[in-house]
Amino acid sequence: MRPDTKTKRVKGKGCPVCGKPVVADSRPFCSERCRNVDLGRWLTGSYVIPANDEDDETDSVPRE
Numbered sequence: 496m497r498p499d500t501k502t503k504r505v506k507g508k509g510c511p512v513c514g515k516p517v518v519a520d521s522r523p524f525c526s527e528r529c530r531n532v533d534l535g536r537w538l539t540g541s542y543v544i545p546a547n548d549e550d551d552e553t554d555s556v557p558r559e
């Protein structure tokens with residue numbers, strides 16, 4: 496038994512949002528837009544998406 500090493504395709508066949516070819520620059524999405532769309536789906540109703548992350552307190556997140 497030998498795996499299909501010939502088929503070196505990207506898992507998921509491209510952008511999970513719109514299905515377009517994925518650009519390495521914005522993997523795993525085809526563009527920053529789709530990335531935000533997907534992100535919004537995950538965060539919708541749960542978190543607030545910060546417009547600008549200027550605060551430098553990512554390391555001081557309280558965790559119990």
Ligand SMILES: [Zn+2]
Pocket residue numbers: 510511512513514515524525526529
């Ligand atoms: Zn897309």
